[in-house]
Amino acid sequence: MVMAESTDKAAYLTSTMMKMTGACLGIFFLLACGCLLYCTIRKRRIILLKEQNFQKNGGLLLDQIASRRGVPAEIFKEEYLKRATENFDENHVIGEGGFGMVYRGVLHDNRVVAIKKPKIMDQSQISQFVNEIHILLQISHPNVVKLLGCCLETEVPLLVYEFISNGTLFQHIHREQNRPFISWENRLRIATETAGALAHLHSHSIPVLHRDMKSANILLDNNHIAKVSDFGASRFVPSDQTQMTALVQGTFGYLDPECLHTGQLTDKSDVYSFGIVLVELLTGEKPLSLDRPEVHKSLAMYFISSLRENRLFQILENGIVNETNNAQVRAVAELARKCLKVKGEDRPTMKEVEDELIRLGNFQELPRVVQQNYEETEPLLDETSNYSI
Template structure:
């Protein structure tokens, strides 16, 4: 609850308003002036559409128009229902799959570790579907999965049996993230296998799922399954600890609410009392009526010996006629009480706002120090040549019109990018990240200092960052002409020549070679793709999103163990070893070369089975000496064939399964 209970009572005495409390059978509350729904989904407080309408940014909901319909999203996940009473939220999440002998796969990793959300172990279960499919979810310290076969058992609708192509396992308590894995030693001769975390009530096994020649399971859920998430207001303390501390630091401020421990790991939430006696302060006395308590509210009614005149109960006169309002004896006391109450309300509000401002300033200072802000600030002062600025949250709020949805330039796996306008009409791109792991948080200031010194004509310039928020924000130069993905795959009808494509490829390769070979220490991009190559007005390439990269590891303990990147571009060696190297960037760049040659997307789930993976189709065509069948008609002619064959050969080298057999980015830049 946002305000102290005393303040709400005084407001009831002085203003004709009705306070509605969130209870099991009372409609959920919303912040004044904030939208209450997105599409057909109710968005109750502490959630809100936009960070300003939520109790904190973790509960902010994006209301996005999809195919002409408004839908609420939390990060990349569609929200279908929110329950304040149960402290649950229903979301749609992806299906992890692996198909065929070549082990083509798409695996999802869901991360809620730094948020108030965790996977409900009561409402969800882990389900594996497929023949000879061994799959599991990994989340330290848990590894949970099962092995589904198709033996002699006859599958039955509604029965998930391990020997009939379906098995299931329970979700561990306090699960904040997971990574999906398949064991290839078991998926060797059958069709597709799947693993999901899914709401138990929403899953019913169908005998058609065992047909490995079709994708019945994927089609049944259209690629996304319902998942139930538990949420808490704070993950810091249990209720018995919270009651011993300064109450101002906890959300349960009202005398008519109580703290409830989370049933899923650490954390607490607030719950309104079942029946609050609203009449104990006699809010009807000021108008001379009798208070009658109801569930979640109260009613004021005049006693039999009085009648209501202009909302006030007045005694029924015998004679003479009733006095006018100006001469009535009760006017002055009521007016004086109202004025006094209003003054008291204003005073308490001012004190409350001052306390909240101080608390917010303390939180901002803590985040600033936590992200290495002092180290970064001192280094910027000592090295006068660094053109890098530490922005305040207020500056970026103003620059982006409070992160207005109309200014969104794009959404990615790491966050959302907004167009901004700084003082002096300087156009920038502001990246608002979704989350950051603890190790990266400790090294953030140091890494920003290194990234700020990158100065290459084909790399988007990092102007600065904002550190006084829970997840730092990055400020880049604004590139006006979109991404390389758009002219290659867009339905604009324009043609992009081979010369222009090769220019963009060469400049991008030079930028990556610079990060690998000349930056000190070397920097791995980690998410090379056509949508991360921006294009200037004169079609100059600018590699972007390197702020989500990592510094090249100096020893084995520093290797990244969390899967990052984009499906279709991921290095298969990285998927096996979880070790990101410069050769991982080389593989992803090889996929970009295939897009340049074919004008086809790296992965197409809607296409025929043999055409879903662009890399596999390209390798198959080159082995059969049918390269011309996959090339883009816009650039394929007799004059270009020699160049196209050379680029295809370079792409083939970049896409070698073993990283040691791939060229370096310096060699690739020389070849392009």
Template sequence: MEVTAIYLHTLSGFSAGIGLGSGAGLILLLLAAIFVTKKIRHRRIRKLKQKFFSQNRGQLLHQLVSQRADIAERMIITLDELEKATNNFDKSREIGGGGHGTVYKGILSDLQVVAIKKSKITVQKEIDEFINEVAILSQINHRNIVKLLGCCLETEVPLLVYEFISNGTLFYHLHVEGPTSITWDSRLRIATETAKALAYLHWSVSIPVIHRDIKSSNILLDDAMTSKVSDFGASRYAPVDSTGLTTKVQGTIGYLDPSYFYTGRLTERSDVFSFGVILVELLTRKKPFSYLTSDGEGLVAHFVSLLREGNISQILDPQIIEEGGKEVQEVSVLAASCINLRAEDRPTMREVEHALEGLQVSKKKGSMVMSFKKGYMVRDEFEDDDGVAMN
């Protein structure tokens, strides 16, 4: 009996040992399986990122910016960085969007606040053009153009990273509810700054750029109400000659150049037309894409008709009639020249820029003269006929 008991006790201990050993083995196997699965998943993600990077012409981008090492170093931003910056592109971080993508607000690891544009472009030809656009925009430096900080090529759809502009769009500020909006002085300055940006794109960069989607919602305003032209998703390189290039028509109804719409021929004058519509919008506070008279006339056609008849005040924003003075008529005439149906009869953006600058200079000189006259009148009240101050 005693031997049997010892045997049974030994057997039960042995079985317990086997059980414990088996349990530990199963746990180890489970941990190993989890580790291997994670490893495989990370490897797949890494390979996918590499595939997209190659597909998006990462090497081409490096080649295009290789002459500027500082650009090459800052242009490439990892997907991990942008996911952290936007909380994995959480919907609450969305700040805008349109036909070319969704824009997210993000905070990079260096605490820089940025706007991240997630493009909807997936066609390879368009991605190739996107890379060329990045290469050019990365070297553009103008105070009235939103600055491109970098891009991420590790996703199927490339991501663009811009400086964050905090004060909304010109469209928002113009069409806010209420009897008054931006002052006439601010509207004239914003128009001049936007004209400067477009003239720069058309004339001053090594390869001229046609924006192709100029509208008030693509003009951002910072805290000082300085204008910043944004959204180059539809932009194209301008040809060396002035004949234009044939493209698939793209733009926004109400701002779109009719000549480009009907012929498919894109030139810098297409941007001029769109800018002219913005001038009309600044003058009238009417929305170009939704305005329609009882006779079926859109904003541009109605504006031109009233100007021709000498009844332009019927459509002008009452606020600018009160604030604007004689330059309102001059800007109206300039706007009409920009929205001429014949593209060749429109001014260039450089001519538009100079015209608006001239108006601002005249306005400043007028203000200085008025200030001088007021100052003289004040002095005159306290001086006798001999110019001696009276007690």
């Protein structure tokens, strides 16, 4: 009797255990199915979002450019670029600006690249990044930084460039991070290479205006070869449109005074900005400085007034001029003065600037430079007023 009750009890417990096990398995199965369904929906949403971002960020335009011109452009996955930068670790940061951060990355094939990643995600920034992609994929020049590809599946595009190892011209001129002094010969060559890049942009089938030419946007490699960079503000200008109305954009100290006052942007605006870079190379001075007297805070005004007073050699950086390059330095200073003329129509073209720098770099014996009359340069050169950029 006792054995029968024990058997029934064991059977009951076994049955109960089986039912509980079955219920647990059923619940687990439902949870697994729910998780699988959630993951599937989430994955599809992520894929859909990435596809939407790809189209929003100009992926279709990129495909059209590549198919029409045969332009090679790699499309990188976000996860791939995260691995290349150790999840965008701060130790990989090599540059920073208002747009965002630039990281050093190493791809799986050991290529070292620079990856531009935005800080703020808004439509204007997206437009700048897409614009930069559009321009750089159609520009090929040894002194323009090369865009290797981009990541378009993120909310704002990530841009992948060739890595230029030696910092910016600004850092070298102004001796930041203990950068070594650049010889006059290298300065003249860097100026010539930069002028050539800008001349190439202006002579493109659809001319390109850089709109933010400055020494901080000229990168240098280990051989001090110049690479013009940062085309976020650049614009294509149809060949039948000699000028365009645009929001004033650029960097104080380099801005074309004519553009500031009229809102009319032309290729001569790049010429003016390049003129400031030439003056930086000559003087080692910054475009704007509180260390100079109030009237000379602007490097353009400081330079022009020094020429008027025949004080060129007093404002040149130490180590620039010597007995063999005296006339050459004078000629470059005169070229800079022409680039800084108030009226854009009076400035040379970038091609003319490039040709003159090439001539000066190869000239064995320069004729004496005749002293110019600098009275035509007006106070309009003052750029210290407040303008929206």
